[in-house]
Amino acid sequence: MAVLMDPFDALSGLQQALEAFRESEWLTAGLSGRGAYPPLNVFRKGDDFIVVAEVPGVQKSDLEIQVKSNTLRLAGVKSVSYPDKPSLHRRERLAGRFDRTVSLPVEIDADGVKAECRDGVLALWLPRAERDKPKSIPVA
Amino acid sequence: MAETHELAVRDKKELVSKEEKTVPARYYVPYADIYETGDALSVVMEMAGVTKDNVSVALENDVLRVEGQIDFAKYDGMEPVYTEYNIGHYARSFTLSNKIDQEKISAQLEDGVLTLRLPKAKQAQARRIAIG
Numbered sequence: 001m002a003v004l005m006d007p008f009d010a011l012s013g014l015q016q017a018l019e020a021f022r023e024s025e026w027l028t029a030g031l032s033g034r035g036a037y038p039p040l041n042v043f044r045k046g047d048d049f050i051v052v053a054e055v056p057g058v059q060k061s062d063l064e065i066q067v068k069s070n071t072l073r074l075a076g077v078k079s080v081s082y083p084d085k086p087s088l089h090r091r092e093r094l095a096g097r098f099d100r101t102v103s104l105p106v107e108i109d110a111d112g113v114k115a116e117c118r119d120g121v122l123a124l125w126l127p128r129a130e131r132d133k134p135k136s137i138p139v140a
Numbered sequence: 141m142a143e144t145h146e147l148a149v150r151d152k153k154e155l156v157s158k159e160e161k162t163v164p165a166r167y168y169v170p171y172a173d174i175y176e177t178g179d180a181l182s183v184v185m186e187m188a189g190v191t192k193d194n195v196s197v198a199l200e201n202d203v204l205r206v207e208g209q210i211d212f213a214k215y216d217g218m219e220p221v222y223t224e225y226n227i228g229h230y231a232r233s234f235t236l237s238n239k240i241d242q243e244k245i246s247a248q249l250e251d252g253v254l255t256l257r258l259p260k261a262k263q264a265q266a267r268r269i270a271i272g
Contacts, residue, residue: 009163009164010212011165011212011228011229012163012164012165012166014212014215014227015165015166015226015227015228017220018220018223018225018226018227019223019226020220021220021221021222021223022223022224023222023223023224024221024222024223026221026222027222035146035147035148035149036149037146037147037148037149038147038149039149039224039225040222040224041220041222041223041224041225041227042220042221042222042223043215043218043219043220043221044218044219044220044221045217045218045219049221050218054188054189054225054252055188055252056186056187056188056251056252056253057186057251057252057253058251059251078147080173082173082175083175083177083182085177086175086176086177086182087175087176087177088173088174088175089174089175089176090172090173090174090175091173092171092172092173093171093172093173093184093186094147094148094150094171095147096144096145096146096147096148097144097145097146097147098146098147099146117251119188119189119190119191119249119251119252120186120187120188120189120190120251120252120253121188121189121252
């Protein structure tokens with residue numbers, strides 16, 4: 001019997017998978033850089049890695065991304081603005097600077113990195129460096 | 141402005157709703173700023189990953205309900221190796237103390253930030269009374 005695919009079950013499954021990899025040993029803090037903002041999620045797709053961060057309210061022009069061998073640096077400014085003389089009822093959104101550096105356990109091909117920031121979600125495609133990829137050795 | 145200090149990391153707040161959802165997925169509460177100007181109330185909410193077509197705003201009996209759905213199909217074929225936050229749809233509601241002109245509510249979504257402008261109904265606006 002065909003089982004109907006429920007999209008909400010799929011989300012629930014994804015949420016459980018994300019929970020299972022909470023703060024694994026995979027990513028380590030870099031030597032330079034300060035702070036832990038923005039929180040990152042790292043995924044593997046084939047040989048490559050995808051780093052995703054939620055940065056609502058951060059404009060593309062206020063983001064700075066650097067990659068060197070296995071180190072990734074994310075820096076920028078998140079600003080929150082109000083009109084003149086508002087009466088503030090609730091203020092929960094935070095503004096400030098961030099500068100985070102992390103070390104990946106794999107070498108990255110810095111020239112092949114692609115970054116995209118859409119709807120407040122930053123995604124970085126990090127192709128694994130060719131020299132770092134595992135080679136299969138045929139048995140003679 | 142406040143932009144000189146460093147941003148702290150806050151855990152996303154999970155929604156604890158009065159009514160239970162029929163689906164098991166988790167919802168999150170978006171961080172919000174609410175401010176009032178002379179003629180309108182503005183509600184600004186951070187909903188990373190939500191697109192224009194996936195926002196619903198409803199105002200009924202002075203309760204403003206906002207829901208934003210994320211497109212998680214983008215995560216297809218991606219295998220997590222390290223995570224620091226979870227993802228999910230967003231929902232939040234507020235009881236408004238102002239009378240709002242429902243017809244004139246406008247919404248704008250930019251970089252994952254939803255801005256709702258709720259113009260006050262005419263009778264709710266402060267009026268200057270001239271003394272004769």
